[in-house]
Amino acid sequence: MELSVRVTKSFGEFTLDAGFTVSGSRIGIFGESGSGKSTLVNMVAGLARPDGGEISLDGETLFSAGRRVNVPPERRRIALVFQHPHLFPHLPVRANLLYGWKRCAAANRQVRLDDIVDVLKIGHLLERGVNNLSGGEKQRIVLGRALLSNPRLLLMDEPLSALDDTLRFQIIPYLRGACEAFAIPYLFISHSLLEMRLMTDRVVVYERGRQAGETTPDELARLRMGTSPVGYINLLRLTDPLPRGNLFSYAWGGSRLVLSTPPNGGENLFELSSKDMILFKKHPEAISARNLLRCTVTGMFEAGRKVGVELACAGGRLVAEVAGDAARELELGEGSEVYAAIKASAFRRLG
Amino acid sequence: MPSFTPADIDAIRLSARVALAATLVSLPFGVAVAYVMSYLSFRGKTFVEALLNLPLTLPPVVIGYLLLLLLGKKGWLGGMLDAAGIRIIFTWYAAALASAVVGFPLLVRSIRIAMESIDEPLVQASRTLGARWYDTLLTVILPLSLRGVVAGSSLMFGRSLGEFGATIIVAGNIPGVTQTMPLAIYDYASSPGGEQAALTLCLVSAGLSLVVLFFHEYLGRRMGRRD
Numbered sequence: 386m387e388l389s390v391r392v393t394k395s396f397g398e399f400t401l402d403a404g405f406t407v408s409g410s411r412i413g414i415f416g417e418s419g420s421g422k423s424t425l426v427n428m429v430a431g432l433a434r435p436d437g438g439e440i441s442l443d444g445e446t447l448f449s450a451g452r453r454v455n456v457p458p459e460r461r462r463i464a465l466v467f468q469h470p471h472l473f474p475h476l477p478v479r480a481n482l483l484y485g486w487k488r489c490a491a492a493n494r495q496v497r498l499d500d501i502v503d504v505l506k507i508g509h510l511l512e513r514g515v516n517n518l519s520g521g522e523k524q525r526i527v528l529g530r531a532l533l534s535n536p537r538l539l540l541m542d543e544p545l546s547a548l549d550d551t552l553r554f555q556i557i558p559y560l561r562g563a564c565e566a567f568a569i570p571y572l573f574i575s576h577s578l579l580e581m582r583l584m585t586d587r588v589v590v591y592e593r594g595r596q597a598g599e600t601t602p603d604e605l606a607r608l609r610m611g612t613s614p615v616g617y618i619n620l621l622r623l624t625d626p627l628p629r630g631n632l633f634s635y636a637w638g639g640s641r642l643v644l645s646t647p648p649n650g651g652e653n654l655f656e657l658s659s660k661d662m663i664l665f666k667k668h669p670e671a672i673s674a675r676n677l678l679r680c681t682v683t684g685m686f687e688a689g690r691k692v693g694v695e696l697a698c699a700g701g702r703l704v705a706e707v708a709g710d711a712a713r714e715l716e717l718g719e720g721s722e723v724y725a726a727i728k729a730s731a732f733r734r735l736g
Numbered sequence: 737m738p739s740f741t742p743a744d745i746d747a748i749r750l751s752a753r754v755a756l757a758a759t760l761v762s763l764p765f766g767v768a769v770a771y772v773m774s775y776l777s778f779r780g781k782t783f784v785e786a787l788l789n790l791p792l793t794l795p796p797v798v799i800g801y802l803l804l805l806l807l808g809k810k811g812w813l814g815g816m817l818d819a820a821g822i823r824i825i826f827t828w829y830a831a832a833l834a835s836a837v838v839g840f841p842l843l844v845r846s847i848r849i850a851m852e853s854i855d856e857p858l859v860q861a862s863r864t865l866g867a868r869w870y871d872t873l874l875t876v877i878l879p880l881s882l883r884g885v886v887a888g889s890s891l892m893f894g895r896s897l898g899e900f901g902a903t904i905i906v907a908g909n910i911p912g913v914t915q916t917m918p919l920a921i922y923d924y925a926s927s928p929g930g931e932q933a934a935l936t937l938c939l940v941s942a943g944l945s946l947v948v949l950f951f952h953e954y955l956g957r958r959m960g961r962r963d
Contacts, residue, residue, distance in 0.1 A: 427860075430860075430864050431863075431864075432860050432863070432864070457863075457868075458860070458863040458864050459863050459864070459865075459866045459867055459868050459871075461864075462866075463864060464864055464865065465860070465861065465864045467857050467861075469857070471855060471857040471858050471861050473858060473861075473862075473876060474858075474880070475879045475880055484862070484865050484867075484875075485865030485866055488865060488866030488867055488871070489866055530861075530865065531865075534864075534865045534866055
């Protein structure tokens with residue numbers, strides 16, 4: 386998928402000035418609320434008319450002020466998932482799911498109802514009305530409805546903001562998995578850095594109606610480490626939980642980590658802040674932290690007054706942060722060996 | 737025991753027929769106008785808005801007179817219709833037309849309120865899922881504003897049952913032809929000894945209105961439950 390957007394639109398004082406070309410299948414648009422992300426989405430979908438400029442998708446012009454082209458939304462084949470699950474209240478789940486499918490040209494019908502039902506696990510909901518579904522169920526049906534319209538591009542405008550934290554991380558695997566399973570590229574719009582990192586490969590950053598840059602989600606997270614109150618968030622997928630005393634041991638790559646959080650049956654995705662790691666130059670003989678990892682420094686980066694330290698450990702890569710002075714005292718540099726200490730309680734479960 | 741003359745029965749029947757015709761004929765126009773006013777923006781919308789609501793505040797007599805000017809033999813439309821051999825003035829068609837014009841704002845208003853209360857993203861979702869505007873109108877907007885359509889129709893039907901001022905001018909008061917219930921009551925009330933008959937028809941009129949209003953409430957509740 387290649388999407389090229391070069392548009393302007395003003396409302397009163399606010400002017401949205403977007404100009405980017407992105408290609409890939411998992412693209413993010415990142416920005417605070419009020420930065421014009423939703424307007425941008427509406428213009429790409431054909432629901433709002435730009436004041437000027439051009440929008441094209443895979444070489445096809447969808448809007449061009451100069452050439453007087455404005456393809457109506459129903460012919461763009463761009464589906465939309467909003468923040469709130471807007472299901473048709475007068476139709477049962479099945480009819481909601483098939484709404485777009487019925488209107489899709491037979492030649493384009495790659496995704497079928499049975500496939501969607503399997504991937505989203507919604508078989509038991511098909512004959513129900515939509516008004517008594519839970520928030521997570523509704524969002525899954527909305528996603529299924531959008532995918533069944535067999536779009537060229539799926540726009541997700543803050544699709545997780547209305548859900549609580551637990552539900553949010555339960556829905557993410559569905560969002561990602563379903564789009565991957567049916568090879569439907571998406572544009573994921575959010576103000577959450579964490580969601581960006583879980584959902585996208587490339588990120589276009591928006592600030593006050595203007596494009597501030599294009600980067601990878603990980604790069605963005607490093608850039609923001611200095612100003613973020615939570616530091617850099619390391620994301621760890623852990624497997625094979627085993628009880629160990631009154632703690633729990635999980636496999637992480639080729640090593641094991643000790644956590645105080647029990648497994649919950651689902652995906653064991655944990656976050657670990659760069660602030661919750663302590664680096665030692667030599668092996669400390671005894672410490673209270675339950676995890677002591679021997680790592681090699683693979684890179685360092687400046688982030689405000691702090692220094693980010695990229696570590697390669699037996700299990701995978703981690704980013705720790707230390708003060709500038711500390712980095713000098715430890716004589717940190719690429720290739721130096723350090724020990725990272727992490728408390729068992731420092732890992733926080735996502736979802 | 738109240739008794740009805742054949743003319744009374746005719747008047748009751750005619751009233752029902754006029755009200756039904758006025759409502760049914762207005763319905764598609766009412767939906768179309770409500771859609772245009774809810775979903776399109778165009779130059780002069782405020783003016784159209786005012787024009788649409790004019791029949792609510794204008795005395796019905798004035799509406800009747802304007803219709804008479806328009807549809808009379810020398811009128812702009814009446815002349816053309818006359819040439820085609822169609823006569824409207826002083827027939828029951830004129831009574832239905834008068835009722836339609838007077839009740840139209842009520843119909844449009846109800847449908848519009850219902851259409852405007854539909855979540856915009858539902859309409860947008862339907863469009864991005866491949867529905868053209870008329871497809872969206874038929875499969876999303878209309879089903880979700882059905883309550884307003886029914887409420888508006890029953891209000892308009894009720895209003896048409898009671899139409900007097902415009903009808904008497906444009907359709908006249910011809911027993912058996914254009915004499916609806918309110919006109920018959922007017923006749924009885926203004927002739928000596930007609931009090932009893934006038935009162936009887938008044939009761940029928942009140943009864944019919946109540947039935948319409950109960951029906952209106954009942955449907956409103958039933959649909960409310962379904963939501």
